[in-house]
Amino acid sequence: LVMKEGKLTLMDVTDVFKEFNGINRHVMKFSSYIKVENSSSSLQILEQLHLLLKEKLSVWEVKLVDSQSVAVESVNVKLEEENSERRICVSWANPDEDLACFLTDSLMAGSIHGIK
């Protein structure tokens, strides 16, 4: 809700920053890495991750983005591989903190089976 020309108006956050030139948005982003200890192929892990997130977070929109990533609303979950070590990178912006924190904690605690 924004007070504009003496009236209360409902505006999208991005539009608020566009409209009010004097206010520069400072975007806070986070990336959290979690090691994967699983011998399955990367594609299998990603499919497994997709299904499990869909099941565990059924209230949210969980979709497969590409051959490496799953998106839970605007939180990105990417499977990365470097020097035969695999890890999951969870990335989000500050407004998604609660969901991302819950998701990261679940992955770290191994409550999403087969991932850790």
Next chain:
Amino acid sequence: SSLFKKNATYEYGSMGPMDIDLFLKKLKQDGISDVKLTQTSETDGVLTKIKLVNEEIEINISEKGTHIICEGKQSWRLQIRDVLMSCMNRF
């Protein structure tokens, strides 16, 4: 699903040299003083990198935003997040 967004905030303001000094000072007050700082000139301005020496955490600050990168462990990240938010304006 909106339950998870009830505490959402949108930050604004700048993170210029004085703001970064204040951020480092507040980190120090919070017990985070062992940091390595580097600054480089990029196409969209100065990029400040702050690395926590004993933790695998990196903080990248530019004019338009801050990116905090860590290895899973939440406690340090949350602490740094709180300190950074205390340096910014928000709604």
